[in-house]
Amino acid sequence: MNNIFADSRIRPAIQEGLKKIHFEKPTKVQEKVIPAMLSDLSVVVQAATGSGKTHAYLVPIFNEIDEDAHYVQAIVTLPSRELADQLYQVARQLRDAAGMHFSIAHLAGGTDRERQLEKYQNNTPQLVIATPGRLLDFVQKKVFVVDQVKTFVIDEADMTLDMGFLADIDQVASKMPKDVQIAAFSATIPVKLSNFLRKYMAHPDQIVIDNPSVIAPTIKNDLLDIGSKNRKSVLYKLLTMGQPYLALVFANTKQTVDELTRYLQDQGLKVAKIHGGVTERERKRTLRQVEQGQFQYVVASDLAARGLDIDGVSLVINYEIPRDIEFVIHRIGRTGRNGLSGHAITLIREEEMNRIEDLEKMGVHFDFVEIKNGELVPRKHYRSRENRQVKNHKFDTKLVGYVKKEKRKRKPGYKKKIKRAIQEDNRQKRKLEQRHEIRKAKRLRKRKREQGR
Incomplete structure (x- = not known):
């Protein structure tokens, strides 16, 4: 198959820009999505995080933007401010590398709303990257209109559904042209999401990218049954056993994150915390300090599982299993990135084993371990699929x-x-x-x- 980046329908400037940022061989999702979107098809794409979907939709969007037409031509929504910020940086990088000149708006909570209102009332952006709530706010206040939008992308659609933002998306989409091209990208397509997408897309091109390795082969993925042991004590032992370069501990709620942070600090560890209740300014400062190596341990809610990229995570610990078990996969995926080795440990009790079985059915492989003499050693998996008897x-x-x-x-x-x-x-x-x-x-x-x- 020919390299889609060299497709004659893509502007030469964009092709050169891709080369400058070292995009030479397309991923599977790019090979399938770019031609479909260049053909003005609406698409529903099921692909894992890290599959290259961002440039799969940015390339067609950039290709269609009229730099001389000053109205909103494309919108991309993401469910968290961190994801929106990451995409904004990636979009600017490609725009600058391609030598293109058009305005990109970054609208998200945690940024100065009044300043943004003033800026975009006088300078309408051609591409808008936004969280659903802030986007709806600007559309309702008529800071810019969306009746000429050519392409509308809903990225991380399943997360958008989980966080309750589909109603905001619905209100914005209803004001767009009937023939708007819609592209939805999601790791999974739940029934509720599928029903919503059908409302706006009669016959979308369905693209499913198989992900043969749910957990990267660079990650050692362990399962530790803590039995009747104190969960916090086990966590402390794991964090101090091998002195990880950077350890990321996941808990389910803001309250548990706060509680674990205090506990670990009382044990003498220097710990940072990240969750939705932390202010934007404080969160940015914390991330900067983590990047500078000031913290060896970070306790986080699931916001960090899909909303943040923290470099150098050598150890991930699932302190507890989330309600949505798919978040386990996103959590584990924070380590072992860019070809580096990583280690993930999930703490469980006997009564939670059925949830582990569900993850195993999704293709997640665990190695069963226990702590002996200050080390993690293999242990026989007494709940193996072949042997589930009570005895x-x-x-x-x-x-x-x-x-x-x-x-x-x-x-x-x-x-x-x-x-x-x-x-x-x-x-x-x-x-x-x-x-x-x-x-x-x-x-x-x-x-x-x-x-x-």
Whole structure:
């Protein structure tokens, strides 16, 4: 197949610009998307993060922009300010390399809204890169109109759905021309997203890019069953065992991120935190400090899984499994980038193994490990697919005996009794762990009071 970057329909200036930024061999997604969009087709593209989709839509957009026409000709929306900022930098790089002269607006929360309003009322951009909320705000206030938009791109569409932004997208899209070219890019296409896209695209070109390696081969991906151990204590041990170059710890909520940050700081570690509740200014300062090597440990919410690129992450720890298990893949993908080796560890308890099985069905391979003598060593995966029987679960001796006894009796409902016994056993273990945490906190407070005397 011919190199799509050399397609005669692409302006020579853009072809030269691609060469300048070292884009010579197109990726699979670029080979399929660029010709479709150059042919004015609307597309729904299912492709993984890192597949090269950004330039797959930027090249056709740039190719169609009329530099002498001062109205909004193309819009790209992304669900987070970090993603919007990254795309803005990439778009400017290609524009400058191609020697093109057109205005690109970057509209996102965390930036000076009033200043942006003033700027774009007097200088209408030809390309708008925006988060859905800020885009809708500007369209409703008629800072610029969208009735001549040629191309509308919804990037990270599944994340846009998850974050509740489809209503904003809907309001903006309804004001665009009937024949607007729409391109939606997403790692997955949930039913709700598919229904929404059908509203605006009658017969889009469906492009699915297979991703044979869900987790990069450069990543060692471990699974650690913590049993009844204190989760925070296990985390601290993992972070201090091998002295990672840069460790990124993922938690599910802002509250847990704050709690873990305080805990690790109390243990003497210098820890940075990133989540949606941190101000834009503080977040930028933190990222700058991380890049400068001032922090070895970062605790983050899922905002960082798909919204930020932090270079040099050598270790990722999933402190807990997210509600949307696909985020595990995005989290793990923060390490082992650009051909470098990486290490990911996911902490689980027995009752969470069904979620690991779901990830395995998606093609994620885990190596089962345990901590011995300050090192991670391989451990037999007692929940392997070939061996899911109750008798092989590692329960207390009394539970194993109970299971055997009930199975011998074969009384009606014995399976339910076994299940209840297992649940009760897990509850007792959690109670012991909570008790341990409370006692530890009391000892810590007492020690601080004594030091303050």
